[in-house]
Amino acid sequence: MLYLIGGENIYESQRRLEELKSEFIDRSAGIVKIFNADEMTDPSEIAANVESFSLFNQEKLIVIKRLFTSKAPFIEKIADLLKSKQKCNCIFWEDRSLDKRRSLYKDIKRTGNIEEFQKLTYFQLKSWLHKYAKEKIDFDQISLDRLILKLGDDQMQLSNMLDNLVTLVKSEGRTKLLEDDVVSFVEKTVEESMWDLVDALGEYDKSRALAILEDIIKDTGDFVKIIGMLTRQLRILVMTKYLLKIGRSQSEIVSKLHLHPFVVKKSVVHAGNFSFQKLRRLYQKLLNTDLVVKEGKFEEKLVLDLFIAAL
Structure with a gap:
């Protein structure tokens, strides 16, 4: 052997x-x-x-x-x-x-x-989690989708968290896992906070954007990573908005961009808050902010605060 x-x-x-x-x-x-x-x-x-x-x-x-x-x-x-x-x-x-x-x-x-053993694709992961959950509790499919969105493709983390959620639901005398259970019990991820930040930027809500940014900084402390993640969100919005413009459906966008369906769903909603001109302006400002941070001439948090204040 x-x-x-x-x-x-x-x-x-x-x-x-x-x-x-x-x-x-x-x-x-x-x-x-x-x-x-x-x-x-x-x-x-x-x-x-x-x-x-x-x-x-x-x-x-x-x-x-x-x-x-x-x-x-x-x-x-x-x-x-x-x-x-x-x-x-x-x-x-x-x-x-x-x-x-x-x-x-x-x-x-x-x-x-x-x-x-290779990591599972999104659809393989979804099938695996569905089978794993089915042995333990009744559930809304959207609750499992939300769990994958929050935790990613780490099966160990997903199985442990699902076990905790099952224990929570049963301790309350219920028999079904709901999306609200996942939203309230599983801590918000940095990526979710980034979408909240994008939402605030789209509404020109500077005070809310600054408050969200403060929370993200506390979670990561990595300013280059924060800028990189925000840049990615804006890039996804640009691509989503373009694909919607040429008549692509959400499922086609998922396939084209290789993104989680929940991410595309969020992108479709947020894309309506931005014009192409507004996205280009934000993207260019963000690139300039990234350059200033990497040069190290100014305090990093100040640079990000100024990026939001200049909206």
Whole structure:
């Protein structure tokens, strides 16, 4: 039994690791030894466990996590050890994309199994969350869409938050998860706050825009990131407004721009608050603001405040 498991989808790779461990225990009633290679400097403990037998001659499964983050000599020793053992129940687990150039990768590919899990597409994610939620509670589909919009494609975070929401709903004697539960229970994301800021800019509501900006700064503290996110929002609005002008539907805009349907829905609403001329003017001012911030000649918050005050 020899596996290398990894990929950007940590939720699925961890699920697969647990599945293989359970299969091993059910089959052999053996013991499992887990090593976090990224916390070790000497591979001798791993070597000793690979080479030794258990007291009652039980089969042993060695799980080595995050080996590829170790230094080259450490990895080479483990690779040499693997080559010297014809029969070794080993699983290597990585919390990142697998480096196919490594000799250990090539060795395992030749003699064992490699499974790399990619992040789900939006529609795959939606299907997965629907199935996960269906086993736990009744729900409005829009509540799950809202949850994905807030938390993104992190399946671990989505599953944990959904479990918390289910507990909340049931504690109140209810049987159905609603969109309002997600909105009120799940903390507002920076991206959502950015849309609120865009809304305030569209209405020329300077005091509200400044208050929202203050909250965003408290959340991130990264002025370059804030400008980058706001620039992205304006760019999305420009593209959405253009596609609407030439007669594209919301579903076509989702496909064309590769955006979450909720983002497109928001963009369609906000696009009506801006003319192309107004968007161009804001976009140009934002580029100038970005340049001033990066030059470091003025205090960053002051520059952003002036950007809003100059509307």
